[in-house]
Amino acid sequence: MRSAAISEPRWLRLALIVLMLGFLALNLLLPLAVVFAEGLRKGIAAYLGAIREADALAALRLTLTVAAIAVPLNIIIGLAAAWAIAKFDFRFKSLLITLIDLPFSVSPVVSGLIYVLVFGLQGWLGPWLQAHDAQVIFAVPGLVLATIFVTFPFVARELIPLMEEQGRDEEEAALSLGASGLATFWHVTLPNIRWGLLYGVLLCNARAMGEFGAVSVVSGHIRGKTNTLPLHIEILYNEYNFAAAFAVASLLAGLALVTLVLKSLLEWRFAGQLAGRGH
């Protein structure tokens, strides 16, 4: 218990809490409620019909496929990048950090366009791909590439400060005691960073499933083929299928909620370990 002298006055604390809760209710909960309410406006049968429709299922499958490829790849790349930055010294370290942050500062539309410029028929690699009958943009590989680009920083950005803070002592101790590099990673580094890693993965996954701008540019919008869930929602909305659009939107929101619940469950289950680790 802090003494009254160094604590904020009661009214200020109350005001801040009310302000925050009001803001969240207005900006997060209300729109979320609207999504579900609008989706159910025409009844539960219409709601289920919109979700079970072939194009919606194809979009769901595509979204999960893209996330299933992009997220593991970003875990590997993110781990490698964070490891290199936190545990080694080299000349272009700050340059590498800047590059990792690049996708955060570049507009998603631009991230999509760069792939069109590289892999498009008029782009650098387009004619070669065409000659070898390979399709990158307007197909699944392009969607995966664009998604990897926009979600790339999430894992690395979570891990870098954590690993830097922890320093190299424990790894150096393990190595000097004769542990192999892999064993050191598995038994020393990974347990230390697993919460940060998990959090990064969840953020990365949420963005991978929800990304609109970059995938919109490279998608080609072929329904049932290259439309992810967010793109499918836009199409339904533009076709005056408002109830269906919101039904599918609630599905996407549901996926995000599952991710959140999963995170909370893990935190709750391992609360003891978390407290012990101090983060």
Added chain:
Amino acid sequence: MRRIALAACLMIASLAAPAMAARVELLNVSYDPTRELYKAVNTGFAAEWKKKTGDDVVINQSHGGSGKQARSVIDGLEADVVTLALAYDIDAIADKAKLLPAAWQARLPNNSTPYYSTIVFLVRKGNPKGIHDWGDLVKPGVKVITPNPKTSGGARWNFLAAWGYGQKALGTPAAAQDFVKKLYANVPVLDSGARGSTVTFAERGIGDVLIAWENEAQLADQELGAGKFEIVVPSVSVLAEPPVAVIDKVVDKHGTRKVAEAYLSYLYTPAAQEIIAKNGYRPRDPAVAKRYAARFPTIQLFQIDRNFGGWTKTQARFFADGGIFDQIYTGGAPGL
């Protein structure tokens, strides 16, 4: 191990299966308002193709602003056929990517346009701002919704219809330019495609008048609650001819030339013309046109070739970088 091998065999078999069952797929890359039209056309064509050849044909659809869609095909979106809002966008595919011959438009009847349309106004019920003709759109306080001519084909027809009126009513190109400048100063939102503009006007409730394809106006009127809007037919408008074409390089690569050509020819049959008219597009077939005459009032229509000197010239003069649209558009109406 054996199970994995079996699974692999099954996977290969399932990949190879479509070829044996003679299931063909086509990709039709189209412009914005044709979603409902081609949904109906595709069903009709699939039934006919099945009857004729015994093969199943699945037609995949992609929709967006016409210029944007053409750009995607140029960048490698493998469209077997394109059905776009105006000839210039298909010219661009022939010119920039050389995916079809430059003389593509002579390959099918009516300049490769199996249906045509025009530009009309959609206003709110009771026409509270009293909008009856193009001249009413430049009045102060009237908010006009139309998409961006840089990305939307429909928007270019809208612009040309307005220009044609300006030139006819006021006499000179300079006066016409002043007229469209005033008109676009009344536009609070420029969406990238025709459908976006319709949603802005009809669903989001922004603006007093939507300049739209006749088919789009009819669809919005039906879909979004009959009685909420009224269609206003101006004194003059433009003959909008949305053309269709087979993309030669793509169909030869996919081996789909025969079915792609049959698909486009189907659009000219009485059965398809009926679907076309039902969806609010003006049919070419005289018998069908007669049956639906009440739906399509006679308007004096400007023609792109006769009144504007063709699409290449029109595009360069009005819509290219630094063209007349860039000169007159300075950001639109303040606020919503």
